[in-house]
Amino acid sequence: MDSNSDPQTARIHRLANTLINQIAAGEVVERPASVVKELIENSVDAGATEIRVWVERGGVKLIRIADNGHGIARSDLILATERHATSKLSDLEDLSGIETLGFRGEALPSVASVSRLGIKSRVADTDSGWEISGEGGAFSAPVPTSCEKGTVVVVEDLFFNTPARRKFLRTEKTERSHIERVFKCLALASPGVSFSLSIDKKLYWQLPEVDSALQSHRVKKILGQEFTENSKQITGRASGISLTGWLGLPAYSRSQADRQYLFVNGRVVKDVSLSHAVRRAYADVLYRGRHPAYVLDLKIDPVTIDVNVHPTKNEVRFEDARSVHDFVYREVAQATADTRAGSNFT
Numbered sequence: 001m002d003s004n005s006d007p008q009t010a011r012i013h014r015l016a017n018t019l020i021n022q023i024a025a026g027e028v029v030e031r032p033a034s035v036v037k038e039l040i041e042n043s044v045d046a047g048a049t050e051i052r053v054w055v056e057r058g059g060v061k062l063i064r065i066a067d068n069g070h071g072i073a074r075s076d077l078i079l080a081t082e083r084h085a086t087s088k089l090s091d092l093e094d095l096s097g098i099e100t101l102g103f104r105g106e107a108l109p110s111v112a113s114v115s116r117l118g119i120k121s122r123v124a125d126t127d128s129g130w131e132i133s134g135e136g137g138a139f140s141a142p143v144p145t146s147c148e149k150g151t152v153v154v155v156e157d158l159f160f161n162t163p164a165r166r167k168f169l170r171t172e173k174t175e176r177s178h179i180e181r182v183f184k185c186l187a188l189a190s191p192g193v194s195f196s197l198s199i200d201k202k203l204y205w206q207l208p209e210v211d212s213a214l215q216s217h218r219v220k221k222i223l224g225q226e227f228t229e230n231s232k233q234i235t236g237r238a239s240g241i242s243l244t245g246w247l248g249l250p251a252y253s254r255s256q257a258d259r260q261y262l263f264v265n266g267r268v269v270k271d272v273s274l275s276h277a278v279r280r281a282y283a284d285v286l287y288r289g290r291h292p293a294y295v296l297d298l299k300i301d302p303v304t305i306d307v308n309v310h311p312t313k314n315e316v317r318f319e320d321a322r323s324v325h326d327f328v329y330r331e332v333a334q335a336t337a338d339t340r341a342g343s344n345f346t
């Protein structure tokens with residue numbers, strides 16, 4: 001027996017970087033939709049006003065994302081694919097009050113370690129773009145390429161080297177619907193950015209940028225006219241916190257909780273306590289077993305939340321969770337107060 005596989009005699013050794021990244025990828029890259037999420041977030045963080053996404057075969061064969069953001073300089077291209085390398089954070093103080101979607105410097109190295117990854121980028125005021133490509137996280141030096149200002153990231157053959165993870169993928173259709181969900185969430189969170197999504201070479205979504213005052217246009221595009229016609233817009237404010245968005249009327253309730261979009265400072269979050277606050281607020285006006293539809297964005301001083309809870313960054317911790325819960329409950333309950341199942345808000 002290899003001495004290292006016998007727990008009695010195995011010696012401690014440092015794992016190779018590739019393996020470290022593949023292990024981290026287990027958390028960050030659960031499925032193709034996670035890659036789409038991380039890459040769109042990077043484009044948003046880069047200040048892009050246009051983000052185009054292409055996927056093929058449920059994202060397993062191809063995910064390509066092109067943006068017109070600030071780009072990555074030649075000298076930073078390889079570094080961007082290394083673990084814990086980020087332009088968004090320098091010291092511990094930055095971590096409290098983080099306003100970018102990313103900050104951990106983990107997405108690119110994780111994706112790179114489980115796919116064939118190519119990055120093309122050009123920063124403003126340079127004549128040429130630069131390109132790197134690699135397999136399983138190993139990259140060759142940048143070569144010049146022609147491209148527009150911005151960045152194009154191409155991920156091919158996701159999980160080609162991690163069969164265990166590949167086995168857990170669902171049908172193409174299911175993976176596609178996860179990708180669409182992620183795309184819709186991020187597009188709702190950034191109305192000032194134009195988005196498109198092509199699936200298997202067919203354009204599925206095209207969302208022109210909208211003035212945030214007209215954000216209902218985007219909500220209408222994504223949730224449909226029936227939702228906007230059957231919902232009420234709310235704007236609730238208290239000191240240091242606000243809740244804006246759309247609450248579906250009780251008449252528009254659903255048998256599944258599939259039209260619930262919740263953002264904290266523009267970040268897509270899964271937060272049990274906040275969803276509970278909304279559910280409770282609707283309890284009196286919905287029949288049992290029905291679920292409300294809503295799009296809600298909670299804005300709160302970033303210093304009072306901790307976004308560094310999980311590698312996927314879709315959980316947050318509130319300094320004062322109780323009062324945030326109560327604020328959300330109050331705002332939603334007030335808006336739904338005069339309604340009963342089947343009736344309209346007044």
Ligand SMILES: Nc1ncnc2c1ncn2[C@@H]1O[C@H](COP(=O)(O)OP(=O)(O)O)[C@@H](O)[C@H]1O
Nearest residue numbers: 042046080086087102103104105106107108151
């Ligand atoms: N689309 C992009 N445009 C510009 N810079 C990018 C883009 N994607 C990644 N980067 C750069 O690469 C770095 C590493 O990205 P990532 O691994 O996702 O970590 P993080 O987003 O946490 O910083 C980012 O900090 C950023 O500087």
Ligand SMILES: [Mg+2]
Nearest residue numbers: 038042102107
């Ligand atoms: Mg990132």
